[in-house]
Amino acid sequence: MIECFGQHLVLVCDAAKVCRGQKVIARDDSDGLYYTGTVRKCVDCDHSLIKFASGEKLLSRNRFIIPVTNDGYKQKLRTGDYVLAKFETSDRFDCFIPGVITVTPKKSKFESNEFEVQNFEDSQMLLQRDMLFRIDQSRNPFILKITKTSDLQSTRSNNKLPQPYSVDSSSGSTDEVIMVHKVKPSKKESIKPAPISADKEDIRKINETLQAMNEKIMSLRLEHNNQKQLLENHTNNLQVTTKLMEMWRTPIPSPVTKHDVGTNTTRRMLSPPVVRTVVALCGDDGWYYRGIVKQTQQHGKLTIQDYSGFLQTANEDDVIDEKADAKITIKENDQVIAMHPMFTNSFAPATVTSQHENSTYSVTFHDNSKADLTRNEMYWLKSGKYHQIVEFIDKCLKRWVGETVIARCDNDGCYYMCACREKVGTGQLYSLQWPDGSQCVQTLACIFGPYTRKRLVNTGDWVMANADDSKFLPGRILSLSGNTAAVNFCDGTMKHQVNTAVCFWISKDYYDYAVSFYKNKQSIA
Incomplete structure (x- = not known):
């Protein structure tokens, strides 16, 4: 299961199912x-x-x-x-x-x-x-x-x-924090110990033991x-x-x-929070993504936040309310936006070709992909909206032609800077030209550039960043300092002072997919 922010992935995501008795x-x-x-x-x-x-x-x-x-x-x-x-x-x-x-x-x-x-x-x-x-x-x-x-x-x-x-007030410092551990009281009666006689030597040994224990406790507190x-x-x-x-x-x-x-x-x-769950059109690629309405603006504008924290502004006409959509009955030949079988959590325009007895629907997408989906994985479109979405997606795909991008080289699994020459076919394939003049065909899921969805990166995020002057690799941000970051890359190297302006946020699933492809190519080489 793979997901790439703003663009799409190449693996299939099965719909979660529940069964009786589960x-x-x-x-x-x-x-x-x-x-x-x-x-x-x-x-x-x-x-x-x-x-x-x-x-x-x-x-x-x-x-x-x-x-x-x-x-x-x-x-x-x-x-x-x-x-x-x-x-x-x-x-x-x-x-x-x-x-x-x-x-x-x-x-x-x-x-x-x-x-x-x-x-x-x-x-x-x-x-x-x-x-x-x-x-x-x-x-x-x-x-x-x-x-x-x-x-x-x-x-x-x-x-x-x-x-x-909780804070231990007896320690004399409000900064020292001690973990609270509860001890279950014993149901047995306490047994009084027999009196023990102690001479000066015994007392000295006890004091030394207590002092050593106290030093150990202070050391542990400092480390904590x-x-x-x-x-x-x-x-x-x-x-x-x-x-x-x-x-x-x-x-x-x-x-x-x-x-x-x-x-x-x-x-x-308790009264549950009023959360409006929607699917909204993304202006970067023309596809729809699930999110929640964070704010209602003027002139029919909404601020939408998707599950990854990405914020965008969308028109009310480009937003479908999940609660309202659930009341609509979808029939054969209806036009919908549905979860694409090749791209996780991404919804694209499609047409319902048939309805089955097990409450599933067969749909054909705008790119001729086909899938059998449940009602929960599609949203009804009003008349005329389907063609508007398809035209906008095609416009977004054509924007990449002529741009300088970062793309994966399938020979070694690394990502390099190259030129996007032309679009190939009706899908998401592009002809790329490398600096040495050679050419290849690559899918948009493995291309990053000016039309990739913008998102600020934070400590712990998975990113695609420049490991050296010529190549980009997937990695994870260890720390941030202003506009620079320390990144631990998948090849085991670490680089400080990485410019966050050229770091592309990726999901954990996409990171795992890119690392797996990279290691496979490196082992063959």
Whole structure:
């Protein structure tokens, strides 16, 4: 599964499916939170009936249902991974809140084996691995919709949520942070020890031992403070994560108690945040991408934010509201925008050629690609809009001709500067000319240039950057200083003072794809 920002990729993304009897984590629309449950019935291609652990049976949209697999609890977690953090509600039911891994455990017997997680309140939590369920952010861009719980602090006081860091006031420094560990009180009666006689030599040895232990504690505190400072510097640079967290922040209404008829459960009901989910036309390539409306401007303009944090301005006429579209019945010969089978999370104009009994549709795209999709993967277009979109996509593709670009050389897997000479066929292939005069044909997914979607890069981002004066390679930003960055490249080299103006943001999936292709070519050479 591969995705390239602004352009498109070359691998197929299968639609997530839910089956009857499957264990899932699903959203309860009454409070916006996620709970464990079981699929009781697949109502249609867009909805399923979920029986939650509390005994409730509620209808939930398939795009807000996460199948529970062993991989989610066993996959190796790294800094920057998105997770659902589990905690226990007052009814003793498992509930999940979103978070981001900020610090992973060190391989040392003196270190904690807990992960440090930044939740949607921007506070830190310490959790064991079995309390974290990893989520693929590129595949589930809008599954993480949640509202802040109004009784979060009281929940923490009852030890329902993992405790954040606390300050040890007795240490004499407000900067020293100690991790809180709870000790379960023993049910056994305490046994009084027998009196022990101690001479001066014993007391001296005890004092020496205590002094050594105190020095060890001070050393560990100093090391922890240094790690805390590094963590704070790293957290300050995670601007993309902060933007994602903002969409979960809403004013907290007064909680109301809802008594569930037919069960003995009592749960908190909060008003879910008003989030308008849409698909919007991108002016860089003419394709549609899912996002949320961040701001309504004047003259019918909207500010749209996609799942990667990219912001753009779109006309109201170029935006399709998901809630309104779900009420429309799509029939044969209707024109739609649908998820393209070759490009992840990208929607292109298509025509419905037939409808099947299993609630799927056969569609043919503007580039003659074909696919069988569910209703959840397409949006209805009004009359005349299809041809407008196709003409705009063709106009965007022709803009690349004559431009100087960065493109992949299939001989070694590296990216070099070259000239885009002409468009080949009706798809996304271009004829390129290298500085030595040789030519090749390359797909737009492996070309970067002036019409690539613009996005500011941050620490931890995956980028395509210049490894030396002649070639570009995929890498990851380790730190930023003004307009320059330190980048760790896929060939094992590191370069400081990389100009961020010529760094192209790429997704983690595209990075893995580019690195795999590069290493394969290097091993052959």
